[in-house]
Amino acid sequence: MTESGFRSAEDLPEEASGHLANLILALADNKRLLGIRYSDWILGAPSVEAGIACSAMAQDEWGHARILYAMLRDFGHDPSALEHERASNEYHSSELLDRDVASWEEFLALNFLWDTALSVQFEMLVESRYEPIHYKVRKLLEEERFHFDHGQGWTSRLLSAEGGRTALAEAFGAAWNACLRGFGPDDDPLSGTLAMHGIVRRDAAGARARWLERVGPVAAETGLARDTESAWISTREPVWEDRWLARRRAAKGGPDEDSLARARGDRNRELLMD
Amino acid sequence: MSGNGRVYEVFARKKRADRFEHVGAVSAPNEQLARVYAWQTYDEAKWFEMTVAPRDAFAAVNRPQAPFTLGDSVGRASGNSR
Numbered sequence: 220m221t222e223s224g225f226r227s228a229e230d231l232p233e234e235a236s237g238h239l240a241n242l243i244l245a246l247a248d249n250k251r252l253l254g255i256r257y258s259d260w261i262l263g264a265p266s267v268e269a270g271i272a273c274s275a276m277a278q279d280e281w282g283h284a285r286i287l288y289a290m291l292r293d294f295g296h297d298p299s300a301l302e303h304e305r306a307s308n309e310y311h312s313s314e315l316l317d318r319d320v321a322s323w324e325e326f327l328a329l330n331f332l333w334d335t336a337l338s339v340q341f342e343m344l345v346e347s348r349y350e351p352i353h354y355k356v357r358k359l360l361e362e363e364r365f366h367f368d369h370g371q372g373w374t375s376r377l378l379s380a381e382g383g384r385t386a387l388a389e390a391f392g393a394a395w396n397a398c399l400r401g402f403g404p405d406d407d408p409l410s411g412t413l414a415m416h417g418i419v420r421r422d423a424a425g426a427r428a429r430w431l432e433r434v435g436p437v438a439a440e441t442g443l444a445r446d447t448e449s450a451w452i453s454t455r456e457p458v459w460e461d462r463w464l465a466r467r468r469a470a471k472g473g474p475d476e477d478s479l480a481r482a483r484g485d486r487n488r489e490l491l492m493d
Numbered sequence: 494m495s496g497n498g499r500v501y502e503v504f505a506r507k508k509r510a511d512r513f514e515h516v517g518a519v520s521a522p523n524e525q526l527a528r529v530y531a532w533q534t535y536d537e538a539k540w541f542e543m544t545v546a547p548r549d550a551f552a553a554v555n556r557p558q559a560p561f562t563l564g565d566s567v568g569r570a571s572g573n574s575r
Contacts, residue, residue, distance in 0.1 A: 268519050268530040275533035365529050372525035376498075 222417055224350045228293040231349065235416045238409045239349060240294040242340075242419075244301065245311035245467045247287035249337055251302075251482050252316035252474060254280030256329055259319050272369050276330075279362045286355055293351060303483050303491060307473030310482075314469040315397045318478060324377065324390035331370025332391060332398045332434055338363045339430045340402070343410075343419040371437060378440050388441035395443050399457035402427040403467065498522035502551070502561055503531040505543040518548065518561065 225231050231239065257277035264270040288298040315333050320326050341360055347353040377383030403410055403423035414422040421429065428451075431444055435451030438444035444451050460470050474482060484491065498521050504513040516535045521527035527545045535543070551560040 266520060268521060268526075268534060272529055272533050275536070365532055368525050369529045372521075372523055372529060376522040376526070 222348060224348045226350055232416055235412050235418055238412050239418055240291060241409060243287050243290055246340060247284050248310045248312035250280045250284040252312040253334060255478060255481050256316060260326055265323060276366050283359050290351060307479050310473045311466045311468060313397055313401055315394055317472060318475045324386040327370060327373050328390045328394035331374050332394050334366050335433055336398050336401050336430050339426055343421055343426055346420060348417040374437050391441045391443060396458055399453055400459060500548040501527035501545040502548050503535055503545050505540045507538055508541050
């Protein structure tokens with residue numbers, strides 16, 4: 220990359236600035252909500268070790284969310300208002316995270332499929348021309364390596380038993396569409412514009428292809444992906460909803476009441492400091 | 494133990510110049526999870542390097558008992574192995 224970097228949001232091309240803020244907010248909200256989902260299993264995981272892993276992953280996600288919300292100050296947003304004062308239908312997190320999950324298999328769909336989808340979006344920012352973010356991304360991805368290994372390690376454990384394989388295939392199948400479209404449509408103006416300016420490395424189609432490359436070998440075991448000579452592909456086409464783009468998630472709804480209260484820190488609201 | 498797989502012994506060092514020390518053990522269904530569990534459980538230091546090996550890969554030298562089983566239980570090592 221020969222072009223110079225952007226040191227702050229002010230330096231960004233006007234058409235890219237809003238898109239990048241939108242992407243950072245979506246990543247922040249996803250990490251905040253995913254952290255809650257990880258924390259839900261600290262005491263219910265299959266072993267003490269898995270519970271500790273859930274606790275560590277929850278801490279990682281909340282740390283990442285914190286950094287990302289703070290980054291939005293550069294775009295003229297108030298991070299505290301974003302963290303504590305939004306309504307459910309203002310969240311940009313995936314519909315996969317709207318409510319708690321009922322089983323360890325559904326948890327693994329979040330841990331392996333969706334957390335990896337988020338990491339792929341950060342991979343796209345490793346050499347971003349927007350410098351404030353690319354300085355943060357490497358450390359974050361180092362931590363995420365262990366989340367991927369946790370998801371993959373547990374997935375291969377379940378795939379080795381008949382009952383586990385069926386339950387896992389069902390949970391992965393239920394999450395698959397939301398993951399596919401989580402990157403945006405092939406002609407997504409957000410990632411298309413950002414890719415054009417060197418702020419992300421690839422557009423929506425490119426990021427989705429990278430995700431399929433990472434999760435494909437495991438997803439193939441559940442019939443959701445297959446290997447062609449040139450690439451891993453999904454065996455299902457994504458199904459879109461109207462107005463998907465506005466919040467980078469299913470148009471309707473948002474985190475449920477309990478999730479929202481936890482994401483915003485409602486219980487201790489009066490203790491919030493400036 | 495069948496539900497949780499094998500016991501893995503965890504070794505780590507803080508600096509390249511250090512020797513590995515035995516920091517504990519984890520139970521895991523496979524090596525990939527053993528690596529994750531070890532890293533996330535024994536996070537008391539900023540390790541330069543960590544490694545895991547199945548307990549049953551170690552051979553006893555001077556004792557009839559299996560290594561790591563003398564007065565030790567699965568989980569955080571009770572006292573230092575040195």
